[in-house]
Amino acid sequence: MSNRGPVSKSMTREDATFARLVQLAVSTEDETPREKVNLARRRLIQKAAFGLLWLSGIAAVVILLSVVGYVVVQGIQVLNLEFLTTPPAGGLAASDVGGMSTTIISTVYLVFWTIVIAAPLGVMAAIYLVEYAEEVEGGTGLIPAIVSVVRFAVEILAGVPSIIYGLFGYALFVSAVALGWSFSLRSAAVTGAFLVLPVIIRASEEAIKAVPRSYRQASLALGATKWQTAWKVVLPAAAPGIITGIVLSVGRVVSETAVFFVTFGGTVRAPDTVFDLTSPGRSMALHVYYLAMETRAFDKAMGTGAVLILTIILINLLINVVTRRLTAKLKGR
Amino acid sequence: MRRIIDTGIRYVLFLSALASVFIVFLILLFTLREALPAFREIGVIPMLTGTVWRPQQDKLGILSMVAGSVLVTLGSVALGVPLALGGAIFLAEVAPQVVREVVRPAVELLAGIPSVVYGLFGMVVLVPAIRNTFSVPGNSGFNLFSASIVLAVMVLPTITNIAEDAIRAVPSDFKQGSLALGATHWQTIVHVTLPAARSGIIAAIILGVGRALGETMAMIMVIGNSIRMPRPLGGNPLTLFLSQARTLTGNIAVEIKYATGLHEDALFATGVVLFVLIMVVNASARFVIQRGGAE
Numbered sequence: 001m002s003n004r005g006p007v008s009k010s011m012t013r014e015d016a017t018f019a020r021l022v023q024l025a026v027s028t029e030d031e032t033p034r035e036k037v038n039l040a041r042r043r044l045i046q047k048a049a050f051g052l053l054w055l056s057g058i059a060a061v062v063i064l065l066s067v068v069g070y071v072v073v074q075g076i077q078v079l080n081l082e083f084l085t086t087p088p089a090g091g092l093a094a095s096d097v098g099g100m101s102t103t104i105i106s107t108v109y110l111v112f113w114t115i116v117i118a119a120p121l122g123v124m125a126a127i128y129l130v131e132y133a134e135e136v137e138g139g140t141g142l143i144p145a146i147v148s149v150v151r152f153a154v155e156i157l158a159g160v161p162s163i164i165y166g167l168f169g170y171a172l173f174v175s176a177v178a179l180g181w182s183f184s185l186r187s188a189a190v191t192g193a194f195l196v197l198p199v200i201i202r203a204s205e206e207a208i209k210a211v212p213r214s215y216r217q218a219s220l221a222l223g224a225t226k227w228q229t230a231w232k233v234v235l236p237a238a239a240p241g242i243i244t245g246i247v248l249s250v251g252r253v254v255s256e257t258a259v260f261f262v263t264f265g266g267t268v269r270a271p272d273t274v275f276d277l278t279s280p281g282r283s284m285a286l287h288v289y290y291l292a293m294e295t296r297a298f299d300k301a302m303g304t305g306a307v308l309i310l311t312i313i314l315i316n317l318l319i320n321v322v323t324r325r326l327t328a329k330l331k332g333r
Numbered sequence: 334m335r336r337i338i339d340t341g342i343r344y345v346l347f348l349s350a351l352a353s354v355f356i357v358f359l360i361l362l363f364t365l366r367e368a369l370p371a372f373r374e375i376g377v378i379p380m381l382t383g384t385v386w387r388p389q390q391d392k393l394g395i396l397s398m399v400a401g402s403v404l405v406t407l408g409s410v411a412l413g414v415p416l417a418l419g420g421a422i423f424l425a426e427v428a429p430q431v432v433r434e435v436v437r438p439a440v441e442l443l444a445g446i447p448s449v450v451y452g453l454f455g456m457v458v459l460v461p462a463i464r465n466t467f468s469v470p471g472n473s474g475f476n477l478f479s480a481s482i483v484l485a486v487m488v489l490p491t492i493t494n495i496a497e498d499a500i501r502a503v504p505s506d507f508k509q510g511s512l513a514l515g516a517t518h519w520q521t522i523v524h525v526t527l528p529a530a531r532s533g534i535i536a537a538i539i540l541g542v543g544r545a546l547g548e549t550m551a552m553i554m555v556i557g558n559s560i561r562m563p564r565p566l567g568g569n570p571l572t573l574f575l576s577q578a579r580t581l582t583g584n585i586a587v588e589i590k591y592a593t594g595l596h597e598d599a600l601f602a603t604g605v606v607l608f609v610l611i612m613v614v615n616a617s618a619r620f621v622i623q624r625g626g627a628e
Contacts, residue, residue: 020524021514046519053427054420060493061439063486067446067454074457124349125354132343133350146351153353159615160608161547163582164360167604170589171363194356201353225339255447258549258582262589288449289550298457305450311447316438333624 028035056070068309075306078299084307088268088287102270102303106185106281107254109274110264113189114253119246121193122200123235125150127200130208131230158198165195166262174263183265186277191263195256196249203248207241240326244319251315254258255308257285266290284308355445368605371598380602386560388588388596395603397562401477401578402607404563405556406545408481408574409488416539417489421537422495423435426522444490455483460555469575471566471613475557478574483551486543495540500526539618543611549582558583581607 086099096220133147169191173181181187211234235242265280272279282290284304291301372380375393383394420440459482464474503526511521527534557577566572575605579587581603589600 016531017525018510020528021510042520046517049519050427053419053423056416057423057428057432057436059416060420060443060489062438063489064439064443067451067486068442070458071454073449121349121352124346125352128343128346128350132346146354150354153357156357156612157353158610159543160360161549161582161611163547163549163585164364164604164608167585167589167601168360168363171367171601172359177367197353197356205369210450225335227339227342228335251445255445255449257447257449258586259549261586285447285449288447288453289554292449292453292456292554298453301453302457305447305453308447308450312447313442316442316445320438 011214061289071302071305071309074299074302075304075309078303079306083227083300083303087270088282098268100199100284100287100300100307102268102306103282103284103287103304105270106264107283107285109185109249109281110188110192110260110270110283111253113185113276113277114192115246115249116195117190117193118200118249122197123204123242123243125154125197126201126204126208127230127235131226131234154198154201155196158202162195162256163258163262165191166259169194169259169263181278183263183267184278185264185271188264188281189259189277190258191259192253195259196252199249199252200242200245203245204238204242207238207245210241211237240322244322244326245320247315251312254283254311254315255282255285257289260286284311321333357468364601364604364608365512367598367601369610370596371595371602372601372605375602376600380599381606384562386584388592388599389498392594393599393602395581395584395599395606397560398579398581398584398603399606400547400563401556402580402582402610404573404578405477405484405552406542408477409484409545410538410542412481413485413488413541414492416485417492417537417541418496418534420489420493421500421534422522422527424493425497425500426518426526440490440493443486444494445499448487448548448551449554451483451487452551454615455479455551455555459483461574467572467575469566469572472572472575472576473557475577476554477556477563477578480552480556480578480580481574483555484548485552487548491544494535494536494543495537496530499530499537502533503529504540536618536622536625539614539621543614543618545613546607546614547582549580549586552580553583553586556580556583558587581610 054219083099084104085101087102088100089098129150133150149228165244169187172178173187173190174183215233215237216229219233220226224232260283264283264286265278266282266286269279271277285308288301288304288308291297291304371393375383375391379391380395382396382400383392384396385392385394386397387393420436424436424440428436459464459479460474462474463476463479464472467478507525507529508521511525512518516524556579558579559577560579563573563576563578566575584603585600585607589597592600
């Protein structure tokens with residue numbers, strides 16, 4: 001199998017594949033007398049190989065079940081209405097008593113603001129990139145250059161690890177060097193919004209691209225302007241895909257820890273209301289971290305972790321429903 | 334009137350698109366600005382090659398963290414890649430529809446589980462198991478090996494998803510040609526499908542490496558966070574992985590909240606090093622994909 005004689009670098013992919021096929025044919029051609037043995041041997045190898053492949057497929061399920069199963073089974077032992085509705089008691093050190101109510105509230109506030117900031121920005125950017133940038137792309141001049149820079153920037157943002165966002169949010173918002181917002185809901189929310197912005201842009205772009213060209217042509221032919229077309233025709237048609245991107249971002253914010261560890265503060269008291277932007281707080285994911293690392297209250301950490309996992313499963317189900325409805329709709333066309 | 338609104342909106346949308354560029358610019362500006370004093374005062378080379386991290390004495394070498402990040406990434410690749418690629422081939426080529434509909438959501442969900450939950454599971458289940466399995470003096474269970482296992486699970490979905498797409502993208506006439514010549518399905522996979530999907534598979538692994546280098550909280554929870562250079566605990570060089578370590582990401586997260594002065598600058602410099610590392614990794618993935626597409 002290591003003999004790649006006829007395959008050279010200068011070949012096209014098709015040619016290289018064809019050469020390999022010929023090689024295969026030649027290597028099996030002269031085995032007619034021992035054909036049966038050969039075939040049996042090849043089948044045996046295939047069986048062994050497929051066995052290993054099955055194992056790795058099953059492994060993914062087993063790993064998932066053991067992590068999720070362990071955390072949920074352990075967590076359910078402390079999970080009850082009281083745990084969900086009591087705030088964690090005390091400060092950092094004493095948070096092994098009490099429940100997790102304020103962390104749920106903090107998480108909801110955090111999700112609200114990140115989405116309020118990131119969703120409009122991301123969707124508008126996606127509309128521009130698909131509906132408006134197409135007509136200038138490929139041309140020369142300032143605007144096409146800027147559009148390709150934007151695409152590059154989105155790609156970079158998607159690859160930046162979350163702790164870098166955290167570091168940047170810490171420098172720009174938290175520390176006194178720039179804005180001096182200290183650890184607060186607003187520091188965390190804006191940094192979190194930056195984190196999910198590429199997710200929303202990419203999902204929305206895909207969704208908008210998938211809207212058939214004929215929709216736009218019909219609308220434009222009726223005398224609608226470009227924006228009217230985008231707003232009244234393209235966006236509604238792309239809505240399920242855009243919503244999927246937003247729900248995905250909600251999941252990302254709920255599970256993110258590193259960013260909020262260095263921007264949200266970690267106090268067990270939640271902000272008073274969703275508009276109490278200057279107060280610090282502690283999301284559910286942060287609560288798991290503090291319980292495990294600072295107070296070693298593993299039972300409560302498991303309880304919070306179980307709630308976290310169930311939230312994520314719910315979000316995944318939601319995405320599946322939306323996607324399925326979308327594909328059903330597309331097939332109906 | 335409608336025309337005026339249309340033009341106005343065009344500019345608003347344009348500005349929203351520019352936001353991404355602005356954010357990248359801000360990230361670079363703030364991280365670099367804070368990191369520069371450290372690079373200037375300590376020097377880039379002494380910082381990258383220094384093995385002593387003692388902020389109180391302004392000794393700020395990050396080589397042991399670079400080593401920690403690289404070693405745990407290698408460990409996770411060694412453990413995770415065979416499983417991830419096996420899973421990808423399985424999903425794309427072998428699995429019956431029913432099984433696929435169970436395995437694929439499982440992989441998706443693995444990607445969605447928060448990293449603190451992996452960290453917690455690692456602390457409670459994996460760390461004691463590793464501590465009890467390898468009776469080497471100094472093995473606390475919080476070490477590179479535990480971290481590699483956790484990280485392997487975390488990069489598995491990334492690699493599996495991208496590799497499966499690459500395998501699926503191989504034209505079916507390639508496979509049919511091979512099967513028609515009497516090759517078994519497995520021979521077809523090895524000699525035709527995988528070579529044809531090569532660039533996508535390599536890109537999948539590289540992107541997995543990028544993901545591994547960036548992981549923070551789960552690493553803090555299981556790797557021990559020792560600032561010392563990882564070294565073998567016993568005679569066997571493999572006991573290197575039983576050594577405690579600290580990743581670049583962990584170094585930032587653990588210390589940034591109380592660091593001041595040069596110490597804080599050095600943490601930003603750690604961020605710059607991490608950023609450059611990951612950009613190089615992601616750029617090479619893009620390069621591999623583009624070259625594969627041009628072939």
